[in-house]
Amino acid sequence: MEIQELKVKAAQIRMDLLTIIHRAKTGHTGGSLSNTDILTALYYEIMNVDPSNPKWDDRDRFIASKGHSVESLWCILADRGFFPKEELETYSQFGTRLIGHPNNKVPGIEMNTGALGHGLPISVGMALAAKRDDRPYRVFCLMGDGEQAEGSNWEAAMAGSHYKLDNLIGIIDRNRLQISGSTEEVMGLEPLEEKWTAFGWNVVSINGNNMEELLKAFRSVPEVAGKPTLIMANTTKGKGVSFAENVPAWHHHVPNDKELELALTELKATIEELTQKGQVH
Amino acid sequence: MNKIPNRQVICDTLLELAKDDRDIMVLASDSRGSAAMAPFANTFPEQFVEVGIAEQNIVGMSAGLAHSGKKPFVTSPACFLSMRSIEQVKVDIAYSRTNVKLIGISGGVSYGALGMSHHSVQDIAVARAIPGLAIVLPADRHETKKLTEALVKYDGGVYVRIGRNPVEDVYETDDYPFEIGKAITVREGKDVTIIGVGETVRIALDAAKALNDEGISARVINMHTIKPLDEEAIITAARETGRIITVEEHSIYGGLGAAVAEIVVQNHPVPMRVLGIPDEPAIAGKSAEVFHHYGITGDNIKQIAFELINK
Numbered sequence: 388m389e390i391q392e393l394k395v396k397a398a399q400i401r402m403d404l405l406t407i408i409h410r411a412k413t414g415h416t417g418g419s420l421s422n423t424d425i426l427t428a429l430y431y432e433i434m435n436v437d438p439s440n441p442k443w444d445d446r447d448r449f450i451a452s453k454g455h456s457v458e459s460l461w462c463i464l465a466d467r468g469f470f471p472k473e474e475l476e477t478y479s480q481f482g483t484r485l486i487g488h489p490n491n492k493v494p495g496i497e498m499n500t501g502a503l504g505h506g507l508p509i510s511v512g513m514a515l516a517a518k519r520d521d522r523p524y525r526v527f528c529l530m531g532d533g534e535q536a537e538g539s540n541w542e543a544a545m546a547g548s549h550y551k552l553d554n555l556i557g558i559i560d561r562n563r564l565q566i567s568g569s570t571e572e573v574m575g576l577e578p579l580e581e582k583w584t585a586f587g588w589n590v591v592s593i594n595g596n597n598m599e600e601l602l603k604a605f606r607s608v609p610e611v612a613g614k615p616t617l618i619m620a621n622t623t624k625g626k627g628v629s630f631a632e633n634v635p636a637w638h639h640h641v642p643n644d645k646e647l648e649l650a651l652t653e654l655k656a657t658i659e660e661l662t663q664k665g666q667v668h
Numbered sequence: 669m670n671k672i673p674n675r676q677v678i679c680d681t682l683l684e685l686a687k688d689d690r691d692i693m694v695l696a697s698d699s700r701g702s703a704a705m706a707p708f709a710n711t712f713p714e715q716f717v718e719v720g721i722a723e724q725n726i727v728g729m730s731a732g733l734a735h736s737g738k739k740p741f742v743t744s745p746a747c748f749l750s751m752r753s754i755e756q757v758k759v760d761i762a763y764s765r766t767n768v769k770l771i772g773i774s775g776g777v778s779y780g781a782l783g784m785s786h787h788s789v790q791d792i793a794v795a796r797a798i799p800g801l802a803i804v805l806p807a808d809r810h811e812t813k814k815l816t817e818a819l820v821k822y823d824g825g826v827y828v829r830i831g832r833n834p835v836e837d838v839y840e841t842d843d844y845p846f847e848i849g850k851a852i853t854v855r856e857g858k859d860v861t862i863i864g865v866g867e868t869v870r871i872a873l874d875a876a877k878a879l880n881d882e883g884i885s886a887r888v889i890n891m892h893t894i895k896p897l898d899e900e901a902i903i904t905a906a907r908e909t910g911r912i913i914t915v916e917e918h919s920i921y922g923g924l925g926a927a928v929a930e931i932v933v934q935n936h937p938v939p940m941r942v943l944g945i946p947d948e949p950a951i952a953g954k955s956a957e958v959f960h961h962y963g964i965t966g967d968n969i970k971q972i973a974f975e976l977i978n979k
Contacts, residue, residue: 399758401760448858498731498766499759500757505755505760507728508756509728509729509731509735509760511729512728512729512730512731512734512735515756516732516733519714519715542719542725545722546720546729653921
């Protein structure tokens with residue numbers, strides 16, 4: 388996809404995720420909006436995945452360690468054809484497969500996640516299996532920044548560099564907000580990049596809501612042979628909806644009718660602006 | 669007397685099986701020595717993974733390996749593997765349905781003198797509450813070999829608990845049928861049933877032999893699989909012998925006795941006694957000393973049988 392098309396796609400996914408959260412009256416709005424650009428880059432441009440054969444052996448793996456921001460992922464998997472788009476209407480309804488965290492009953496989901504600090508250890512195991520079997524696939528693991536307080540991440544960070552897993556790409560959605568407020572107030576993380584560097588990872592810091600920077604970073608891994616990559620994706624929580632941006636309450640605030648209408652209007656304007664640039668056909 | 673601990677039997681068996689199955693992997697948490705897995709690590713370095721002292725990570729990594737088609741055997745002290753990483757067991761193994769074998773080594777009070785931090789007498793209770801996780805405790809070296817062979821073929825999460833030291837044989841050979849989930853009657857009897865698990869099967873058998881000298885016919889069941897539990901064997905024993913004694917190297921809460929009692933009271937209530945570690949930090953000492961302290965002995969089981977029969 389062209390850059391502008393990816394940007395339009397991300398705006399459409401944001402509209403979709405707001406719509407399903409509004410309908411279900413539950414969801415993690417802020418974190419889903421912040422990670423939408425990352426997931427759009429991965430699923431429409433970077434990862435080797437096949438919606439018609441979701442379990443083929445050499446597919447790239449994606450693990451949503453920050454499992455609570457699953458709404459963007461559901462909308463993308465539906466849009467890519469892993470399951471029918473109508474099923475999005477069942478999101479969070481009684482008995483649905485599309486629950487509030489990744490669920491491997493759904494095609495395209497590798498593992499059940501949701502308890503924080505689980506994704507990276509699993510990803511290390513997957514990447515190690517690829518190395519031992521000399522297979523070409525890569526493992527992408529998306530973590531939250533608040534999630535960095537879980538000690539299991541650091542156990543896995545050690546193992547990832549110990550085993551020289553350059554097929555492993557950790558991504559931190561560094562939006563600087565968690566449920567109780569700023570990450571630095573709740574449990575200070577900085578200097579976060581230096582911590583990952585000290586654990587033996589090659590760290591790349593980018594604007595995680597900038598499609599050009601995301602593509603450049605993802606396309607250049609591994610920059611250093613024998614080292615796992617950590618992409619510090621600096622993002623804005625609530626990105627794309629002006630009144631939700633950087634507001635802690637939008638962690639799991641559900642838009643009311645008026646807020647949804649306003650948000651969709653803003654996102655439509657974003658799409659129109661991108662389209663009028665004449666680069667999207 | 670047998671000189672081979674069950675952990676060594678697991679290593680020997682996996683060494684044999686791994687020759688033809690490159691997907692078998694062994695993981696250790698700085699425990700290759702205590703798990704007796706050094707020979708495996710040396711023979712098949714590509715099928716061995718050291719994670720260091722990191723029990724959450726060892727379970728998560730094993731789930732990732734299993735997801736990619738590997739057959740991981742996680743070997744780590746039972747006390748840490750069963751408790752420190754239990755959320756990973758719940759989510760990454762049970763919930764995600766990955767094919768991981770958790771081998772809890774030096775379980776029960778095997779680390780006798782090291783105290784409560786290293787005793788593992790809550791592990792069965794914790795593991796029982798995880799849906800879909802099988803729980804198996806082999807009785808001796810023969811059963812450990814058969815179990816290891818069965819584990820390689822079994823698709824799904826299993827928690828296995830073994831002790832540290834060599835244990836006396838229950839079986840003369842490994843030439844008997846073994847199936848995960850199917851209890852084994854190691855001695856027929858009609859007056860009382862003694863149900864043991866793991867290393868207590870031998871003690872149950874000793875008690876039954878002593879009872880026989882007193883004219884009492886005791887059935888002995890080796891309930892090697894605590895989950896899925898062989899309910900039929902329990903109900904039949906309750907109906908045919910009218911009394912049940914369970915004996916285990918575990919807290920009296922949530923282990924074998926509790927599991928058997930749940931089946932007995934709901935199907936064929938009979939007098940029952942649950943013998944195990946009481947609700948206290950277990951006393952420190954050699955396994956045999958701790959067993960003796962809590963009456964996990966043939967003599968005490970014999971005494972309990974008398975009490976139940978003369979009620």
